[in-house]
Amino acid sequence: MQKYIMHLDMDAFFASVEQMDNPELRGKPIAIGSPHKRSVLSTASYEARKFGVHSAMPSHQALKLCPHLILVPGRMARYxxxxxxxxxxxGNYSPIVEQASIDEAYLDITGTEKIFGPPLALAESVKRDILKTVGLTASIGIAPVKFLAKIASDLKKPAGISIIEADEVDQFLITLPIEKIPGVGKKALPRLHSFGIRYAADMRRYPPEFxxxxxxxxxLVLHAKGAGIDPTPVAVGGQxxxxxxxxxxxxxxxxxxxxxxxxxxxxxxxxADVRKKSLKGRTVTLKxxxxxxxxxxxxxxxxxxTSNAGTIFKTGCDLLDAEGYLGPVRLIGIGISNFDERSEQLSLLTPEQNLSDDKKLEDLDKAVDKVREKFGNAMLTRGSLLKLSSGK
Known part of the structure; x- marks a missing residue:
C-alpha cells in the first residue's frame, strides 16, 4: 500500500487571525510585534511580505522596508x-495526527482513499472544512515521507496543494536545493557547498561513511534524506x-x-507549562x-x-555563573527539555530521600498552581524572586 503523509501549514497564521477578527486590517500590510527598538516580528501578512518583511525580522528594519506597516500586538490565547x-x-480525516506547532500538523492518510477518495480530494476537503470552521486558509503538502510533505506544503503558498508521488521523488530531489531540507542550517550550508553538494540528490555521491x-x-540522517528516505513516523499526540x-x-x-x-x-x-502537561524534563538550557x-x-x-521552578532556576543560575561576567546582555532565556522517562539516572540519595524531597516539591508546586489558577499569577511570588528584585 502506498504511504501518504500530509503536512498542513496555516497561511500567515497570527496575521491572518488578526485580519479575520478586524476587517479594517484586511488587505493591508500587518505584522505581529511592537514598535520597540528590540522587538522582533513573529508573523507578517502576505501584503507585508511583498515589501520583504518576514518573521524574526526586527521591527525597526521592517518599518524601513514598509513604512506603512501596521504592527499588531499578539494574542496568543486567541491563536x-x-x-x-x-x-x-x-482529527476527522485521520486518527494519526501530530501537531508540530500551533499552526502546522502532520497526518498519516495512508489507506484513507476508500473513505475520502484520492489524496488530492482529501486535501481539498480538509481545506474547505478548515475555511468553513475557522475562516482561514491553509497550504497542504503530500508525500511518501514527512520531510518531503513539509517541503511540499511550502511550494504553492498561500492556499495551495502540492503532491509528490512515490515515483516522482527521485526527480524532485534532483532539483531540490539542500537549504530547503529541514536540518540544513546556515552554518552547514557553506560546508556542504564545499563538497559540491547543492541539491538533495548530490548527497548520494558520497557513501554513508563519509x-x-x-x-x-x-x-547519516541527511544522507538518507538525499535519497528520499525518512523513517520518522507521524507521532499521535506529538508530545x-x-x-x-x-x-x-x-x-x-x-x-x-x-x-x-x-x-x-x-x-x-x-x-507551570510542563506541569500542565504532566511532564518533567532533565535538560536545562540557558540562552x-x-x-x-x-x-x-x-x-x-x-x-x-523535574518540573520544579526552583530546580530549573538554580540550574540556570549555575550555568550563568559558570560563564563569569558576560558584559552587556541583550536577551536572556531558559528552557527545559528531555522529557523521556527512560533516560532518568540513579541518584546517590536513597530512594526514600528522593521520594520525600520530590513529594514536598510537587505538593508545593500543586498548591501554587491552584492559588494562581484561582486568583491569578500575581497573587504568589517566590521569596527568592523578592530577594533578587530588592538586591538582597
Missing part, C-alpha cells in the same frame, strides 16, 4: 483557540519536546542579579544574546527529571 479548532478538523565521519549521526521562555531587554543589562531575576520569572512560566547578536547556549542534564 491557541483557533489552533485547537483546526486540529479538531484534522557523512558519519564528518557530520556524525546527523550526517512537546521542550518548553522555553526568553526576554529581550529595551536596554542592555549588565547586572547579573537583574539577569537572574528574569531567569526566575521564566523558570516559573516554563515549570544569552549580546548586543552584536552573538549568542551562546549552555545546557546541563540533571540526575532526575
Amino acid at each position: 491557541k483557540e483557533i489552533s485547537n479548532q483546526v486540529m479538531s478538523v484534522l 557523512w558519519k565521519e564528518r557530520f556524525g549521526e546527523r550526517g 512537546m519536546k521542550s518548553s522555553s521562555a526568553e526576554n529581550t531587554f529595551g536596554d542592555d543589562v549588565r547586572d547579573p542579579q537583574i539577569l537572574k531575576t528574569w531567569l526566575l520569572k521564566q523558570s516559573e512560566r516554563i515549570a 544569552v544574546k549580546f548586543p552584536d547578536f552573538r549568542q551562546i547556549t549552555r545546557s546541563k542534564t540533571l540526575d532526575q527529571r
Whole structure:
C-alpha cells in the first residue's frame, strides 16, 4: 500500500487571525510585534511580505522596508483557540495526527482513499472544512515521507496543494536545493557547498561513511534524506519536546542579579507549562544574546527529571555563573527539555530521600498552581524572586 503523509501549514497564521477578527486590517500590510527598538516580528501578512518583511525580522528594519506597516500586538490565547479548532478538523480525516506547532500538523492518510477518495480530494476537503470552521486558509503538502510533505506544503503558498508521488521523488530531489531540507542550517550550508553538494540528490555521491565521519549521526540522517528516505513516523499526540521562555531587554543589562531575576520569572512560566502537561524534563538550557547578536547556549542534564521552578532556576543560575561576567546582555532565556522517562539516572540519595524531597516539591508546586489558577499569577511570588528584585 502506498504511504501518504500530509503536512498542513496555516497561511500567515497570527496575521491572518488578526485580519479575520478586524476587517479594517484586511488587505493591508500587518505584522505581529511592537514598535520597540528590540522587538522582533513573529508573523507578517502576505501584503507585508511583498515589501520583504518576514518573521524574526526586527521591527525597526521592517518599518524601513514598509513604512506603512501596521504592527499588531499578539494574542496568543486567541491563536491557541483557533489552533485547537483546526486540529479538531484534522482529527476527522485521520486518527494519526501530530501537531508540530500551533499552526502546522502532520497526518498519516495512508489507506484513507476508500473513505475520502484520492489524496488530492482529501486535501481539498480538509481545506474547505478548515475555511468553513475557522475562516482561514491553509497550504497542504503530500508525500511518501514527512520531510518531503513539509517541503511540499511550502511550494504553492498561500492556499495551495502540492503532491509528490512515490515515483516522482527521485526527480524532485534532483532539483531540490539542500537549504530547503529541514536540518540544513546556515552554518552547514557553506560546508556542504564545499563538497559540491547543492541539491538533495548530490548527497548520494558520497557513501554513508563519509557523512558519519564528518557530520556524525546527523550526517547519516541527511544522507538518507538525499535519497528520499525518512523513517520518522507521524507521532499521535506529538508530545512537546521542550518548553522555553526568553526576554529581550529595551536596554542592555549588565547586572547579573537583574539577569537572574528574569531567569526566575521564566523558570516559573516554563515549570507551570510542563506541569500542565504532566511532564518533567532533565535538560536545562540557558540562552544569552549580546548586543552584536552573538549568542551562546549552555545546557546541563540533571540526575532526575523535574518540573520544579526552583530546580530549573538554580540550574540556570549555575550555568550563568559558570560563564563569569558576560558584559552587556541583550536577551536572556531558559528552557527545559528531555522529557523521556527512560533516560532518568540513579541518584546517590536513597530512594526514600528522593521520594520525600520530590513529594514536598510537587505538593508545593500543586498548591501554587491552584492559588494562581484561582486568583491569578500575581497573587504568589517566590521569596527568592523578592530577594533578587530588592538586591538582597
